[in-house]
Amino acid sequence: MIVCKFGGTSVQDADALNRFLQIISARRDRHPIVVSSAMGKTTNHLLEAAQTAAAGKKQAALDLLTRIKEKHFKEAQKLGVAVGDDWVSETINAYFKEIRDLVKGLSALGELTPRIMDAMASYGERLSTVILTQLLENQGLPAQLMDARECIITDDSYTRANPLFDLTEAAILEHFGPVLQSGKIPVFQGFIGRTRDGITTTIGRGGSDLSAAILGAALGAEDIQIWTDVDGIMTTDPRMVPEARRIKTISFDEAAELAYFGAKVLHPATIIPAVHKGIPVHVLNSYKPDQEGTLITDQGQPCENPVKAIAYKSGITVVNVASTRMLMAYGFLKRIFEIFEHFKVPVDVVATSEVSVSLTVDETSKLWDIVTELKKIGEVNVEGSKSIVCCVGENLRNVQGVLHIAFIALQDIRIQMISQGASAVNITFVIDDERLPEAVRALHDAFFKIIDKRVFE
Numbered sequence: 280m281i282v283c284k285f286g287g288t289s290v291q292d293a294d295a296l297n298r299f300l301q302i303i304s305a306r307r308d309r310h311p312i313v314v315s316s317a318m319g320k321t322t323n324h325l326l327e328a329a330q331t332a333a334a335g336k337k338q339a340a341l342d343l344l345t346r347i348k349e350k351h352f353k354e355a356q357k358l359g360v361a362v363g364d365d366w367v368s369e370t371i372n373a374y375f376k377e378i379r380d381l382v383k384g385l386s387a388l389g390e391l392t393p394r395i396m397d398a399m400a401s402y403g404e405r406l407s408t409v410i411l412t413q414l415l416e417n418q419g420l421p422a423q424l425m426d427a428r429e430c431i432i433t434d435d436s437y438t439r440a441n442p443l444f445d446l447t448e449a450a451i452l453e454h455f456g457p458v459l460q461s462g463k464i465p466v467f468q469g470f471i472g473r474t475r476d477g478i479t480t481t482i483g484r485g486g487s488d489l490s491a492a493i494l495g496a497a498l499g500a501e502d503i504q505i506w507t508d509v510d511g512i513m514t515t516d517p518r519m520v521p522e523a524r525r526i527k528t529i530s531f532d533e534a535a536e537l538a539y540f541g542a543k544v545l546h547p548a549t550i551i552p553a554v555h556k557g558i559p560v561h562v563l564n565s566y567k568p569d570q571e572g573t574l575i576t577d578q579g580q581p582c583e584n585p586v587k588a589i590a591y592k593s594g595i596t597v598v599n600v601a602s603t604r605m606l607m608a609y610g611f612l613k614r615i616f617e618i619f620e621h622f623k624v625p626v627d628v629v630a631t632s633e634v635s636v637s638l639t640v641d642e643t644s645k646l647w648d649i650v651t652e653l654k655k656i657g658e659v660n661v662e663g664s665k666s667i668v669c670c671v672g673e674n675l676r677n678v679q680g681v682l683h684i685a686f687i688a689l690q691d692i693r694i695q696m697i698s699q700g701a702s703a704v705n706i707t708f709v710i711d712d713e714r715l716p717e718a719v720r721a722l723h724d725a726f727f728k729i730i731d732k733r734v735f736e
């Protein structure tokens with residue numbers, strides 16, 4: 280059995296849906312389980328409607344909902360789905376009635392909570408999977424629509440809820456058992472779940488990858504396939520550097536590092552469930568289903584290139600804490616990190632000197648609370664509009680002169696922080712946002728002048 284996850288672009292319109300059908304038909308013998316994102320940009324549009332309503336623009340929000348609804352009907356109808364008084368039309372209409380009620384409530388209340396954001400966003404995946412289920416049926420592929428909220432049980436950290444793995448695994452086994460026995464193709468919503476009390480949650484933007492990995496791990500799938508809009512995991516974001524090459528195989532560690540430092544192609548936590556069960560993950564291009572994509576496995580492959588790929592995250596904030604008083608004192612770092620822990624804000628990159636610590640954060644909603652606390656420890660200054668650029672490769676630790684290559688590539692760019700752990704598979708630089716495209720291109724040119732054909736295409 281295999282898990283096939285389709286991202287937003289891979290189900291965005293009738294053409295994409297046709298490709299989806301071909302991909303599943305061709306894999307019928309491998310007992311696919313379908314996991315789908317919302318169609319195209321639906322999640323963004325639903326959240327935008329919610330924000331618009333909460334800002335008091337009720338009519339604009341309702342108009343946006345009408346457009347989202349029409350788009351779903353239009354694309355489904357091109358393929359003969361939702362063309363009459365069938366269950367698909369009924370379900371879509373019923374969902375939009377609920378969404379409209381939510382939007383009206385928001386405009387009366389004038390406030391949007393994370394919990395309501397999740398309720399809104401959940402409709403994207405619920406809509407797409409209703410359409411996919413009927414499409415498969417029409418194709419002569421018996422399918423069963425599942426409810427991810429009965430299977431993915433999470434805590435109540437709305438908008439980025441954490442799946443509770445034991446409960447989730449038990450629920451998955453319970454709900455999938457009979458369906459798998461029936462031989463039908465299960466169709467499952469990515470991204471959504473619910474709390475133990477039954478409140479709908481989402482597991483973070485891009486979370487459908489994680490849903491697929493959790494399912495694959497719980498059910499002992501033979502392969503987890505992430506179908507997307509690029510050839511696989513590339514040497515860097517092809518939108519930034521069009522010459523980026525496909526990576527044929529990459530290790531779990533490398534892929535996790537890349538995802539964590541911003542390579543949107545994979546949700547950062549996707550790898551974890553797969554690693555636990557040693558299940559291979561493939562990243563594949565839904566526009567070119569016959570290509571081999573990228574294989575992520577527990578074993579790294581020998582590679583001449585020290586760097587496998589370059590990831591980046593922009594809009595980062597650097598927090599510097601300086602304290603001569605605390606110089607060399609133990610417990611200093613602990614106190615700093617406790618503050619970040621208290622506000623549940625993750626720190627990405629850390630660099631220390633004798634008298635100061637620099638940290639980067641992605642999320643700034645709690646920043647001023649954090650700074651207030653940090654000021655009790657030392658002098659604090661904050662700098663926004665920074666970018667993290669991260670070179671990843673298992674081989675970095677073995678090859679000499681890697682930093683030399685990187686520094687030459689970045690010679691005209693001010694580097695604010697550098698970090699490389701002793702056993703780490705990455706070297707990370709923090710630079711100004713405005714120099715980011717130049718930095719990524721320069722590093723890519725420098726590290727992929729010559730390429731190891733065993734690893735890159």
Ligand code: ADP
Pocket residue numbers: 285286287288289316485506507508509511512513514515516517518541542543544545588589
């Ligand atoms: P999906 O909707 O299928 O989940 P995403 O938009 O989340 O797709 O992720 C795919 C996108 O990730 C690509 O279009 C590409 O621009 C971006 N990306 C960033 N870094 C990389 C990389 N190293 N390799 C491939 N794609 C990358």
Ligand code: ASP
Pocket residue numbers: 286287316317322323403469470483484485486487488
């Ligand atoms: N639809 C969700 C999002 O846009 C989840 C996903 O696509 O993975 O973030």
Ligand code: MG
Pocket residue numbers: 286485488543544545546
């Ligand atoms: Mg994604």
